[in-house]
Amino acid sequence: MPELTTAVDSPVTAPPGPGTAALRAALDAAARVLGEDRVARAADDAERSRLLGPNTSLFRSRRVAAVLRPTTAEQVREIVELFSREPDSGSLHAVSTGRNWGLGSREPAQDDVVVLDLGGLDRVRTLDLDAGWAVVEPGVTQGQLSRLLSHTPRLVNVTVSAAETSIVGNALDRGVGMRGQRTEDLVGLEVVLPGGETVRVGWWPTAGRTAPVYPHGLGPSALPLFVQSNLGVVTAAVIRLPPRPEAGRVIRLSFPAPALAEVTDAVRRWVAQGLTRGVPRIYDPAAGQAYGGAEGEYLVHLPVDGTAEAVEALTGILTAEARRTGLFTDISATDGSDPSHPNHEVTRLVERGYAGDPDITDTLFRAKMGVGADKVDTAAGFLFFLPLLPFTGEAVAHADRLLREAAAETGVRLSATLHLLGPDLIDCVVAMKFPHEEEAAERAHRALDLLYASFAEAGFTPYRLDIDHAGQRDALSVDAAAVALTRRLKAVLDPNNAIAPGRYR
The missing domain is CATH 3.40.462.10 (FAD-linked oxidases, C-terminal domain)
Structure with missing residues (x-):
């Protein structure tokens, strides 16, 4: 199918400049949804490059039009709908807790996007110790969940990173925990699609449901589409809680x-x-x-x-x-x-x-990094290759x-x-x-x-890319047509490019 290969070579649509009327209108509407105190806007180009602060890898600071900080999934839905209305409304780059150290921290891959900071979505919505699952939001950290599971028969698959790192963010970027790949922990996702529709893919708990946890469902599974993906914004995930060994x-x-x-x-x-x-x-x-x-x-x-x-x-x-x-x-x-x-x-x-118990005091993390988690981006120099x-x-x-x-x-x-x-x-x-x-x-x-x-x-x-090597995806792909297929899906689901291409464009 020649149109697939052609799509791979098509240039990535650049986000609109920070001064468009549509973007200003979307930010004004977002401020009405969130409150002005949860919207940080840049006054000029110099401030746009400083809005996110430093990053530990010293990647070039991208120009950022604004940072939006919702606290609920409903607010995320409203914001995504706002930025989906027309091409010049701007693109959203979602982060969880922003601790993607060594690969970009909170930085987007492109300039002139709006950062959607999901750290305020920090609830453990549901916990089922008998069936072995939890519904967590992007701002939930591995330290937070492990404390809830302390002295229970279940555990969370933690990484060797800091306790205050996001479970959902790391799993969606295919991170690796001490008990296995974190993508294997994901059994369901709540996703806001471009346009503002919320869907739940994979396995999801419902009232009175007794079906065992099984992420694949019937027919084609949509869950993997939203891992290392720009097809939607994840607002919650169902993750496995393995039995705690004796x-x-x-x-x-x-x-x-x-x-x-x-x-x-x-x-x-x-x-x-x-x-x-x-x-x-x-x-x-x-x-x-x-x-x-x-x-x-x-x-x-x-x-x-x-x-x-x-x-x-x-x-x-x-x-x-x-x-x-x-x-x-x-x-x-x-x-x-x-x-x-x-x-x-x-x-x-x-x-x-x-x-399943992370180092809450970050003793090992400090020994490796030389600083605590709160100082990594400002004081440490650090890059990852994976x-x-x-x-x-x-x-x-x-x-x-x-x-x-x-x-x-x-x-x-x-x-x-x-x-x-x-x-x-x-x-x-x-x-x-x-x-x-x-x-x-x-x-x-x-x-x-x-x-x-x-x-x-x-x-x-590599199985994960940093923000300066986002363009490597084409060169490293096994089949150019497969990459083109994902871009066709993007064009169908998100014609106005509301969700930024990110590191896996």
Whole structure:
């Protein structure tokens, strides 16, 4: 179908300039819906570039026409309807809590959009501990929900980021938690479509409904259309709450750099045979420092959980397997249970994370970032690169070489964590920390560009994009016609471009 391929090459429609009469009218109407105190407008071009404040990655600050801060789903519906009326009304860029650190924070990919800040939608609407689900709004944080679940038989799949990060925002951008990919936690979405219609896709609780949680429904499933999507604004999600394990432990293994490929293949066998739970991790020497890793050595975290007997059995099996390989310089399964062990506190925090309890005080987060969550955007320099790798020793060693080459060429400190998502797939989280100043930022962004190029050439494509690489979607797509299909859907659902293209245009 030639029209699909043609659509891929079509230019993205630019949002209207900030001075159009239609945009001013939409903002005036939005102020009547929200109250003037929940609308921040920029008076001139200089202020438009400052309206969102700094971002930790030192991406160029985009010009923003205004920031709107609704507190209810109904207000969101009214605002989306306002901006859908005509092409010159402007485009909305939705954020949850705005802590998309390393990929753009609150910044949109394009200039002259209106930021729709959903942080004020912060209710846990419903919680069903028997069936294992919760309905949460975009402003609900993982710390907030985990506190509600404390001392209950259910848990939330948390990430290793700060406690005050959004559950819905991270899941919609395909983030990874300590127990699995967060997209797998999504079973239903409440979405405001362009034009103001609200739909609920996937599974949604209704009064008297006894059907078990099943997100796929009958016929084509619409839920995946709204993940990394500009087809609607999500105002709530149903997320799974897995059963809390009775016991848990993290086994720690250390090994030298030359053993990376062999260790990767050994750990893959254990993952494939179901000897671990959640998402095991391999940290390079830089990433492992925050977790008590030995200087110059790689660190492995192998989580096990279940009944107390199952944990003891799996621990014994895995430590015996590790010893038989002869690859590891240290094998320990008691760090979290032995108060005298030097890594006791950090291991206990990791074990609690696998059990669904985020580090509420952000102890590990501060150790990694050097500042608290409230200072990341103003004081820290930080970029993310997030490629996917095949789970093979050869692929991991190749990726490691590419990282070392980029670091050597730019002088930027890189750290890598491998999230082992199953027997065949690795999420490679590459973090770049740098002083929060211009020269260091330029080198870090140069390293980021090199990684996008070298990893793509190797066939290792990213699964999340930052705001400066939004245009990479076409180049990295397996099938140009598939990308064009999503743009045809966009043209049908949102002819006036009310919802901004964002990072996945």
